[in-house]
Amino acid sequence: MKEKVLFICTHNAARSQMAEGYMRAHYGDRYEVHSAGMHPEALDPRAVRVMTEIGVDISAQRAKPLAEYLGRQMDYVVTVCEGGVCPMFPWATTTIHEVFDDPRSLDGSEDEILDGFRRVRDEICRWIDMRFGTESA
Numbered sequence: 001m002k003e004k005v006l007f008i009c010t011h012n013a014a015r016s017q018m019a020e021g022y023m024r025a026h027y028g029d030r031y032e033v034h035s036a037g038m039h040p041e042a043l044d045p046r047a048v049r050v051m052t053e054i055g056v057d058i059s060a061q062r063a064k065p066l067a068e069y070l071g072r073q074m075d076y077v078v079t080v081c082e083g084g085v086c087p088m089f090p091w092a093t094t095t096i097h098e099v100f101d102d103p104r105s106l107d108g109s110e111d112e113i114l115d116g117f118r119r120v121r122d123e124i125c126r127w128i129d130m131r132f133g134t135e136s137a
Helices: 015-027 045-052 110-132
Strands: 003-009 031-037 074-079 092-097
Touching: 003 015, 015 031, 015 045, 015 110, 045 110
Parallel strands: 003 031, 003 074, 074 092
Antiparallel strands: none
């Protein structure tokens, strides 16, 4: 039986979506992965673009409100929001808070912003590999 993981961020438009897609692509044999947001907005096309660059297609994912998961038991809930504005999720066996910058809040040229998305993507992927890649099945 797969363990269930829910990534939560503010808008479910970039960070949690990238985490969901990466973890599903690399560890989907061991984990059932979901993501949601407190105030969901459309999936950011820059998140789709930078994930495609590493061979992970998240284009079919959609932003989901946290309410879709209320009452559903999760083995892990990972909040990736900054600034201490992260929700409580009482149906989690284990709650982890890991801060990643919101790449959608970056300023600069489109190339600079994409580089920021790549940096956050890489941080998320490294963290997932370290935290969940070493877990026994």
